[in-house]
Amino acid sequence: MKAKDIIKRVLLLEIIQGMALTLKTMFTKAVTRQYPEEPRAAMPGFRGLHALSKDEEGVMKCVGCGLCAAVCPSQCIKIFTAQGLNHEKVVERYEIDTLKCLFCAYCVEACPYGAIALTEHYEYSDYSKESFYMDKDKLLENWDKYMSGDKGNEYFKRFWKPMSIDFNTSEEQAVFKGWDNNK
């Protein structure tokens, strides 16, 4: 044992092992992603830029109940309602200060109608602060841009009412199915 240790020490064995590892790694594929050329697709359900959803007829779903604004931890949602012609509630302004938002998606969880969504879009840097202040039109536009069609419906099915699904457990809940099948 002792002699073995001395030999190891003199021959710098552990250093040679380390150097062999770095040399071996040199010939493996790099994990770097060349970002703007190879963009990274966000996973479904990513909490990115906000959007106000529309129903099938293209009308905004939001009714202006203000729950999202109440629950928002950073208080970045502002809603102003007014009375319409037939004495109904009309959402006059709906504004989100994106720079304040911390993307916890509590608003999505709070909304009883599924009117607000977080899209998978995450590249929205800009030079001016004003462009991050989303008003109603911009938010609705976001919906058309990033969530139109089936994507929006799918989003709400999977991420908007997760609790409701699981109070009564569905059959296809994910469980471990053995390591061999998914190698």
Add this chain to the structure above:
Amino acid sequence: MTKTKDALRQRELTINMGPQHPATHGVLRLVLEIDGETVIKCTPYVGYLHRGTEKLCENRTYLSAMPLMDRLDYISSMANDVGYCVAVERLLGIEPPERAKFIRTMMCEMTRISSHILWLGTHALDIGAMTVFLYSFREREWIMDLFEMVCGARLTVSFPRIGGIRNDVSQEFLDSLYKFAEEFPSRIIEYETLIDQNRIWLQRTKGIGVISAEEAVNWGFTGPTLRGSGVDYDVRKYMPYDAYEQVDFDVPVGKEGDVYDRYRCRMEEMRQSVRIIKQCIEKLPKGPIMTPDAPKFTLPPKDKVLKDMEAMIHHFVMLTKGPLTAPVGEIYSSTEVPKGELGFYIVSDGSGRPYRMRLRSPSFVHVSALPRLCVGSLVADVIANIGTIDVVLGECDR
């Protein structure tokens, strides 16, 4: 004689290490008085990242205080969230369902791995082994992707909820997590090939920052920093929360209480975490992910909100005022986050907001002991000591 003493005194040099310094891991500031290269006095200054989390919590409902917890120890946000939820659940006296417990445990251990490999990378980088840093980031990225897959965010997750979790995991996630658990141990061996037996690493870490078991307890050390000194104290074992009772794992302890032992402890902990993750996946039961037994403290199911008047009112009240029927009392609840013991002392006055929320953060205690570890050693050892206590200033300053 006094003249000579004064002349000798002239040789001391005051170095301001931080708040901007490559090795202080954030905005920690150490004022070092050095004589040659030997540190004779060390004074840490913290508070550069103080955001008043405790004050903010007092003015928020239990639900909306949770995103603040993500931002305490931003390396291991999931563990903080779980710790917070466990604390509030203990206060409210509710119990999450089994499936949620297992998923939370799984997530906590993923966080532990991600935090420890980030620690390993930066610690090794401080000591000069820069390749370990990039290897560990390769795996950290993998865990981040898994987090994103399950909850849509990579760093500030806000995933658990009081009484359960936010959403269920997918089959795809479980499979890829199992794959990760299968492959990760070979990656640990890779890191160890580079540094574990390396003579320079051994010289830099053995016998540095030694602290005995009694002293470490007296200073209030927790987590791997304490276990490196040989104290077998792990909140997961002595006061199990979530599914830790139902999984089998060991708590590695060190012997000498030096930097190397703490490093070994963390490396072994990662292996144990992999073990726990595997068991969690294998044992994951079917069932609800949000407790149905405590309708007063959790949000009602979403499809009920628009059909049932009571549920609707409850939904509104829960979101705007918090759980109004919270019991009066105070509770201290601690969980084992990667850095140590994260404690929540919550005083409730029966309203929907905590009356007083106190956060006992491990980093704060560990930083306070830096002078004890550093005085008498060399400047290079200060770096090793900052690394070994695994400090995150967001948590330290709160």
Add this chain to the structure above:
Amino acid sequence: MIDLIRIHTGDIIFNILIILVKTAVVFGVAMLHVAYATYFERKIIGHMQVRLGPMRVGYHGLLQPIADGVKAFFKEDIIPLNADKPVFIIAPLIAMFATISSLAVIPFFDGFVIADINVGILFLLAMSSLGAYGIVMAGWASNSKFSFLGGLRSSAQVVSYEIAMGLSLVGIMLMAGSLNLTEIVKAQQQYWHGMFLVPQFLAFFIFTVGAFAETNRTPFDLPEAESELVAGYFVEYSGMRFAFFFLAEYVGMIVMSSISVICFWGGWTLPPIIVNTFPFLGEIPGIIIFLLKVYCYLFLFYWVRATLPRYRYDQLMSLGWKVLIPLALLNIVATSLIKFFF
């Protein structure tokens, strides 16, 4: 044509002209190699760390060193208010010129050397320790505590490793019987293996460690230990002056590699046993063999940097004084005994 010039100018002026041309060629080629040594370092270390290295400027980042140079040249030159101005300005120049003048005595291939002096090795050792003055002065003149510590560390380090390195080369001198670098290369040809690396492996090891320490490379990069002293002696330097230090380090690396190649690897020659078996290999120009060997040695620098952690100051000292110098002395004694008896 050449004869015409010689007739018209006379011998002395002609020789000076030749030397100037040689100097220009060596300087230019060396600078190009330095530029691309930085590129290869970043590429090699990048790939060792599962990264790609520079990829943006040009095809696979090939123009990166040029972009770096342009950037460094046009950057604002900042001199701290309380710095010792003349010393602050001189320091990078000293570091730069000390290392570059080392190139003068290095024979790149048979007959191509600017100054074929008889004390080549001594000149190299002297110049490489002169470079330390630049570092010490930079550390002092910046009037910053971090650079001051870096300067102190550097002076201590260079002093102790200079000895070990010099002593390790004594074995070579004994074997070759000369201090002239060309002679040393030629002396290696009388063995079948064609390089002193084989009999002098101990000296080679000591020299390598010493070379790492002399050029402030990992694991001995204490003067610029980035995690402790931020950047060590050049914390306060920026722009062109910073680039000078940077260049000096890389020229230093190339010089050290060249010394190693000349003294241990047989310079521009191939081992006789290989040339005798495959005669066509003897046709390869010496400069190519020399450069290949230099790049292999440079690769070792990068490789070690990607693998090893950094020593601590006192450990570095004890390694130098307690391990390397005794070993070097042992090597000298053994070499002399062998020389004497056989």
Add this chain to the structure above:
Amino acid sequence: MNPLSIAQTIQDKFPKEVKEIVEFRKQVSVIIQRDRAKEILAFLYFNKDFNFDYLVDLCGVDYMGQKKPRFEVVYNLFSMKHRHFFRVRVEVDEDTQDAPDNLSVDTVTDIWRGADWHERECFDLFGIRFKGHPDLRRILMPEDWEGYPLRKDYPLKSDLGDMEWQEYKDLIEFSEKAKQYEVR
């Protein structure tokens, strides 16, 4: 050891000081008076049966308008040897004209070294002074900060106007000035 019996032992030993024993969710705490607080804590530390060698946490609580002694200093204790948990709540009152030293407790840094920064923090955020503390300075807030932020009467959000912290005002002013250099 059962935490209730620990509380009982303390009450037997210090009948005058212990005001109340509270149990909530299986966690027991004793509310004690300030004067002999350190003695009781030292007793908990040195007694072989208790051996509370680990001070988990030390913090202040402000019960403004809820309780008469306004503040409480809470010590959460744990024993590594016996693995039991206990809480001691020390009541302290506001400073008044008659008793200018009311808002202070004896330090426990000489028992638990880890209490050092917890006490500093408590001083910083509540203004509770710890007598005998080696280095009682502000820790999280800037050193020239006025007021104690975690007190209930400290506003969360305010328009302080002239009372605004001077350095913050300077910073705002500077950033206004710096705007002219911004590239548009």
